[in-house]
Structure formats: C-alpha cells, structure tokens
Amino acid sequence: MSRAPGADLPEDPDFLWDNPDPKPAYDVVIVGGGGHGLATAYYLAKVQGITNVAVLEKGWLGGGNMARNTTIIRSNYLWDESSGIYEHSLKLWEGLEDELDYPILFSQRGVLNLAHGLQDVRDSVRRVNANRLNGIDAEWVDPGQVKELCPIVNTSPDVRYPVLGGTYQPRAGIAKHDYVAWGFARAATVLGVDLIQNCEVTGFEIVRGRIAGVETSRGRIAAGRVALCAAGHSSVVGALAGLELPLASHPLQALVSELLEPVHPTVVMSNAVHVYVSQAHKGELVMGAGVDSYQGYGRRGSFHIIEDQMAAALELFPIFARAHLLRTWAGIVDVTPDASPIVGLTPVQGLYLNCGWGTGGFKATPGLGDCFAHTIAKDKPHPHVEPFTLERFVTGALVDEHGAAAVAH
Amino acid sequence: MQLIPCPWCGPREETEFHYGGQAHIGYPQDPSALSDEEWARFLFFRANPEGPFAERWSHSAGCRRWFNAVRDTRTHDLLAVYRIDEPRPVIS
Ligand SMILES: Cc1cc2nc3c(=O)[nH]c(=O)nc-3n(C[C@H](O)[C@H](O)[C@H](O)COP(=O)(O)OP(=O)(O)OC[C@H]3O[C@@H](n4cnc5c(N)ncnc54)[C@H](O)[C@@H]3O)c2cc1C
Ligand SMILES: [Zn+2]
Numbered sequence: 001m002s003r004a005p006g007a008d009l010p011e012d013p014d015f016l017w018d019n020p021d022p023k024p025a026y027d028v029v030i031v032g033g034g035g036h037g038l039a040t041a042y043y044l045a046k047v048q049g050i051t052n053v054a055v056l057e058k059g060w061l062g063g064g065n066m067a068r069n070t071t072i073i074r075s076n077y078l079w080d081e082s083s084g085i086y087e088h089s090l091k092l093w094e095g096l097e098d099e100l101d102y103p104i105l106f107s108q109r110g111v112l113n114l115a116h117g118l119q120d121v122r123d124s125v126r127r128v129n130a131n132r133l134n135g136i137d138a139e140w141v142d143p144g145q146v147k148e149l150c151p152i153v154n155t156s157p158d159v160r161y162p163v164l165g166g167t168y169q170p171r172a173g174i175a176k177h178d179y180v181a182w183g184f185a186r187a188a189t190v191l192g193v194d195l196i197q198n199c200e201v202t203g204f205e206i207v208r209g210r211i212a213g214v215e216t217s218r219g220r221i222a223a224g225r226v227a228l229c230a231a232g233h234s235s236v237v238g239a240l241a242g243l244e245l246p247l248a249s250h251p252l253q254a255l256v257s258e259l260l261e262p263v264h265p266t267v268v269m270s271n272a273v274h275v276y277v278s279q280a281h282k283g284e285l286v287m288g289a290g291v292d293s294y295q296g297y298g299r300r301g302s303f304h305i306i307e308d309q310m311a312a313a314l315e316l317f318p319i320f321a322r323a324h325l326l327r328t329w330a331g332i333v334d335v336t337p338d339a340s341p342i343v344g345l346t347p348v349q350g351l352y353l354n355c356g357w358g359t360g361g362f363k364a365t366p367g368l369g370d371c372f373a374h375t376i377a378k379d380k381p382h383p384h385v386e387p388f389t390l391e392r393f394v395t396g397a398l399v400d401e402h403g404a405a406a407v408a409h
Numbered sequence: 410m411q412l413i414p415c416p417w418c419g420p421r422e423e424t425e426f427h428y429g430g431q432a433h434i435g436y437p438q439d440p441s442a443l444s445d446e447e448w449a450r451f452l453f454f455r456a457n458p459e460g461p462f463a464e465r466w467s468h469s470a471g472c473r474r475w476f477n478a479v480r481d482t483r484t485h486d487l488l489a490v491y492r493i494d495e496p497r498p499v500i501s
Contacts, residue, residue, distance in 0.1 A: 235457035246453040248430075249482075293428040296482045297459045303410050304424045337453045394449040 009281060010103040016182050017061070017189040022196050025222035026054045028376060029214055030229055031201045031237055033057025034066040035177070035362060036354055037229035038184035038195075039369025040376070042100075045191035047370065048377035053193045056216060058200035062181030065231050066362070068331035070254050070288040072267055072278065073363040074111045074172035076131050076138050081387035081399045082340065083134040088384050089367025090171060096366055102183035104175045105281055109266050111172035112141070112149060114316075116161040116272040124167045131169070139168045150266050152319050159315055161273050174267060174278050180365060204241040204351070211241075211350040227352040227376050232297070232332030234355035241348055245355065246393050247334045250291035252359055253301035255309075255328040259283035263319065273312035285323065287313060291333060291359060301330040333358050338392075340399040343372060343385040352376050353390065414490050415468040416476050429465030431455045432477040433497060459483055463497045 028044060030037045033055045045051045057063075073093055075086035097104050115124045124140065131138035142165045143155040155163045185195055196218070203215035204226065213222040230237040238245045260283050269276035277287050289309035292301045306328060313320055336342060336356035341364070343354050354372050357364060371382035381389070392398055412420040437443050437451055456462065462482050467475045479489040479500055489498045 233459070236459050244454060245457075246449075246455070247457050248455060249457055249459075294480075294485075295430075295457060295462065295464070296480075296485060298483055298485050302423055334457075393453045394445050396445075 009105070010179075013102075013182070013186070015186070017185045017195050019197065020194045022054060022056075022199065022216070022218055022221050023194065025213075026194070027052040027224045028227060029053075029221060029223035029225070030055045030227045031214070032064070032229035032231065033061040033185075033195060033197065034064045034229060034231055035062065035181050035184065035365040036231070036357075036368055036372070037227075038062070038181055038188060039365050040227060040229060040354070040372045041193045041195075042184045042188040042191070043370045043373035044377065045188060045193050048373050050377055051192040053188075054221065055188070055193065055195050056199045056201055056214070056221075057195070057197050058217070060197050061185055061195060062178060065331040065333065066177055066181045068254065068329055069177055069362040070276070070278070070286050071174040071177045071362060072111065072172070072269070072276065073106070073175060074169050075136055075363070076111070076113070076127060076167060076169045076172065077401055078127050078130050079399050079401060080134060082401055083131070083136060085367055085371065085384045085388075086363060087134065087136055088371070089364050092366035092370060093175065094171075096180075096183070100183035100187045102179065102186060104179045104183050106173065106175040107281070108171050108173040109278075110149065110168055110170045111267040111269060112146060112166045112168050114146070114153075114166040114268065114270040114272075115164050116270065117164070120272055121164050124165070128167050137169055137171050139170075141166055141168045150264065150268055152263055152317050153268060154316055154318055161315070163316075172267065174280075176281065177362060184365075184369070201237060202240070204348075206241065206348055206351075209347075209349055211348055225350045225352065225376055227354065227372065229354050229372075231355070231357065231361070232334050234334045238353070238355070241346075241351055243346055243348075243353070245342065245353075245390070246337055247356055248295050249297060249332050249334050250294070251296050251298065251301040251330040252288070252291045252333045253305060253328055253330045254286065254288040255306065256280070256284040256286050256326050257320070257323040258326050260285065260323065264317075268316070270312065270316065273316065275309045275312040275316065277313060277317065284326065285320065291335065297332055299330050299332060335359070338398040338400045339402040341368075341388050342390050343368070343388045344375060344381045344390065345379070346390070350379075411485060413466065413478075414487065415471060415474075416490050416492060417472045417474060418468060421468065421471055425468060425470040427467045427469040429467060429475065432463040432465045461488060461500055465493075
C-alpha cells in the first residue's frame with residue numbers, strides 16, 4: 001500500500017507517429033482512427049503484408065470511444081461464436097506488450113460478475129459451464145470467496161440486492177486504453193501505414209458495384225479496398241455508401257473518482273444493480289453503467305443514470321461514501337438487436353464492415369484487428385468473425401448475448 | 410436532467426418517461442405475405458440519423474399516455490411533440 005499513485009506509469013514516449021498528408025491512392029483505406037482502425041492497420045501491415053494503407057480519422061487518433069471506455073477486458077461470453085472472437089483477443093492481449101514493444105499496462109487482475117437473484121445465479125453458473133467447455137477460465141464463487149477476492153464488497157445479506165455469489169475470470173482485467181491506441185499507431189507507422197488526422201470521410205466512390213475511393217475533407221483518395229471502423233457513427237458513415245444497418249447509437253457514460261490508495265484489487269461488475277468498478281493504475285475508481293435509453297449522438301448522457309449508478313456503487317462498496325467524483329463523460333456506442341457485432345463483407349465489393357460492438361468492443365481490439373485484416377486481405381471472413389455477418393438479421397442466426405453476457409460490457 | 414413536454418401534462422423530468430424508439434412503424438398489413446428480408450426490416454432495421462428523428466415516448470410515471478416527438482439526436486432538443494395518430498410535422 002506504499003506505492004505512490006502513478007508510480008507504475010511509463011514515461012511519455014518521444015515518438016508516436018508521423019503526420020503525413022494523404023497520398024492520392026492507397027491499397028486499403030480504413031475509416032476511423034480508433035482502436036479498431038489502428039489495430040486493423042497494424043495487422044494488415046504486419047501479418048498480411050499490405051503496407052500501402054491509410055487510416056483516416058476525422059478528429060484525433062484514439063479520441064473516440066477508445067479514449068472514453070472503462071477498459072475492461074474479458075472473454076467469458078456465453079455463446080461459442082462470441083467465445084471464439086473474444087478469447088482469441090484475450091490471448092493476443094496476453095502478448096501485446098511484447099508484440100507492440102510498448103507498455104499498455106495490461107493487468108490480469110480478474111473480473112467478478114456478481115449475481116443478486118436466483119435467476120442471476122442460474123444464468124451465471126450456466127455461463128461458467130459454457131466458458132469451461134470452450135476452454136475459457138471461469139469459476140463460480142460464493143459470497144465468502146467474493147469477499148476474499150475483493151474485501152471491500154458488501155456481502156451482507158441485509159441489503160436490497162444481496163450478493164449471492166458471482167462468476168470469476170482470473171485472466172480478465174484492464175489495460176490503459178490510450179496506450180493501446182498509441183502502441184498500435186506507433187507500430188503501424190513504423191511498418192509504413194499513413195495515419196491521417198483531421199480527415200473526415202464525407203462520401204464513397206462506387207463504380208459498378210465496386211469501391212474505388214473516398215471523398216474526404218482533405219480531398220479525394222483512391223482506394224482499392226475500404227474498411228469501416230467508425231464505431232458510434234457507423235450508421236452515418238454506412239449511409240454514405242448506401243448501406244442500411246440495424247444499429248442504434250446511444251450515449252454511454254463513465255466517470256472517475258479522485259485518486260485513492262489501492263483499495264480495489266480486481267474488477268467488479270453487477271448486471272442487476274447496474275454498476276461496475278475498477279481502480280485505475282493511478283488510483284482513480286473507474287465506473288460505468290448502462291446506456292441512456294434514447295438514441296443520440298450528443299456526447300453527454302442523463303444525470304439520473306449517474307445517480308442510479310452511484311446509489312448502486314454505494315450499496316456494494318460502502319467505503320466509497322466520501323469519495324469525490326472528479327469527471328464524467330460520454331461516448332456514442334452503436335448497439336445491434338442481438339448485442340453482437342457486425343463484421344464482414346458488404347454488398348459493395350471491396351467495402352468491409354466492422355461495427356455494432358456497442359458497449360463492449362475495447363476488449364476485442366487486438367482480436368478484431370487481426371481477424372478484420374485477414375478478412376480484408378483475403379476478401380473472405382476470418383473464421384472468428386464469420387458468424388457476425390449482416391445477413392444474420394435476415395437468416396435469423398442471431399448471436400444473442402444480451403442477457404447472456406452479464407452486464408453490457 | 411432534461412425536461413420533456415408531455416402533450417397532456419406539460420414539461421416534466423426525463424425520469425418520468427419511457428423511451429419507445431422510432432415512431433411511425435406500422436405492423437405489416439399482411440404478415441404472411443412478407444419475405445424473410447421484409448421481416449428482417451420490420452423487426453431489426455430502424456433509422457439512426459444524426460439530426461432530427463421522429464420517436465415515441467410514454468409518460469409512464471404521469472398520464473401514462475404515448476406520444477411522438479421529433480428530437481435532434483445531436484443536441485437532444487425536442488423540436489416537436491405530437492399525438493400518436495398525427496403525421497410527422499414538417500420541420501424547416
Ligand atoms: C463510456 C464507455 C465505456 C466503455 N467501456 C468498455 C469496457 O469496459 N470494455 C470494452 O470492451 N468496451 C467498452 N466500451 C466500448 C468500446 O469503447 C468500443 O466498443 C470500441 O472502442 C469501439 O471501437 P473503436 O475503438 O474503433 O471506436 P472509436 O474509438 O470510437 O473509433 C471510431 C473513430 O471513427 C472516427 N470517425 C467517425 N466517423 C468518421 C468519418 N466520417 N471520417 C473519419 N473518421 C470518422 C471517430 O472520430 C472515431 O475516432 C465502452 C465505451 C464507452 C463509450
Ligand atoms: Zn403526461
């Protein structure tokens with residue numbers, strides 16, 4: 001407990017990326033410079049050998065949801081399809097610091113998903129069993145074990161929603177999101193990828209059903225292939241290419257407390273009372289809840305969501321009663337009807353779609369990057385993203401993770 | 410907290426309301442005639458514009474009636490509030 005806040009943060013690097021002007025043409029143009037766009041560019045260059053690549057970002061690199069999320073990484077999803085992509089991602093997280101030669105502060109401190117009702121308990125045990133069948137580490141823990149893993153959780157039976165136990169994934173954890181974006185950006189730059197900021201894609205050039213280029217706020221850029229990684233704005237960007245997508249964009253908020261001594265050793269999430277908490281490397285408590293009910297693109301959310309979330313946090317963690325709230329903010333997340341992403345080919349040849357990660361796509365960053373790069377390079381879905389086609393909403397082969405995945409992240 | 414003008418009760422706090430998503434979605438006239446494609450559109454595809462959007466709200470903790478609103482999804486401004494059976498107002 002004597003560690004000074006921020007002591008394990010690395011020094012700022014002296015080089016992150018170049019800021020080139022766009023070239024007239026690229027083999028692959030990626031729309032959106034968040035984690036997914038940057039990771040896709042990196043794996044395109046590193047694994048697929050395609051280096052004539054540009055990432056176009058309307059704002060600044062990693063300034064969207066990548067900078068706004070609560071950084072929780074886990075792979076304990078219910079269905080086989082989800083296990084495939086999220087566990088592939090978790091395995092990549094485990095080697096990512098070496099891979100990128102950059103500190104990302106990936107901390108496998110475990111994630112607890114609490115259960116507060118009998119149905120909660122049954123669903124959780126079912127998920128533990130499903131995870132184990134997929135080779136994913138998962139345990140059911142009783143309230144006593146919850147207390148051992150995170151001593152500050154209130155496990156008293158006398159509260160409105162008592163803790164009846166929880167699922168625990170020891171290999172889950174958090175990473176420092178900005179560093180992840182910068183690590184991918186730096187590594188992609190070294191491999192020759194152009195990262196272009198303040199460059200908004202405003203239209204697509206489609207010739208006889210095939211993508212030919214993009215219109216941008218910095219002029220036309222020809223492109224052999226184009227990949228969408230625009231997260232909350234996927235509907236808006238997709239519409240420019242004539243794609244209609246089953247997405248609803250919602251504000252999602254997060255907040256942090258002032259710096260505290262290390263008190264919270266793991267990540268605790270609760271679906272039923274709807275709050276989740278971890279302690280950042282520097283010492284802030286990082287907290288989130290669910291989306292605002294209404295659709296919207298304004299990057300602020302409703303105050304009552306924060307109120308409910310704080311009420312839940314206080315009942316679960318009475319020691320936070322006097323902690324000050326430092327900052328709140330919101331991102332815009334694109335949610336699908338089955339709470340699973342949409343990744344793959346589109347009716348436009350050479351145009352590839354990656355969207356609908358909703359509230360939980362940060363954890364997928366390396367896995368998606370790897371599989372999406374493969375999909376783009378081979379013009380064929382990588383097996384891990386194959387179940388997540390747009391067609392599933394017509395065929396009915398949904399991957400319904402809504403109730404199954406425990407809390408929205 | 411945002412004030413939402415219920416057409417019957419006047420402006421009330423957001424927490425009194427329940428959100429109902431896109432407005433003016435009609436149940437198919439002849440459901441058995443629909444193709445899979447058309448069913449998918451009816452069930453899963455909704456408008457998601459950045460700008461004015463016609464949507465439904467219910468004043469669930471007040472008069473409990475449903476109504477429609479046009480809201481700008483960028484600013485959250487409610488540009489018009491109207492009854493369920495009225496057409497979407499033209500907003501210049
Ligand atoms: C508050 C909050 C908490 C979250 N917590 C978690 C969590 O704990 N764990 C987890 O796994 N996930 C979490 N998420 C979700 C996660 O952040 C997202 O799913 C993920 O970041 C999406 O991928 P991305 O990184 O590429 O998105 P973004 O970083 O949003 O990247 C998209 C980029 O596209 C750019 N763009 C949009 N339109 C255009 C255009 N026309 N031209 C050029 N560029 C454009 C945007 O500016 C943006 O930078 C959270 C999200 C939020 C908002
Ligand atoms: Zn009313």
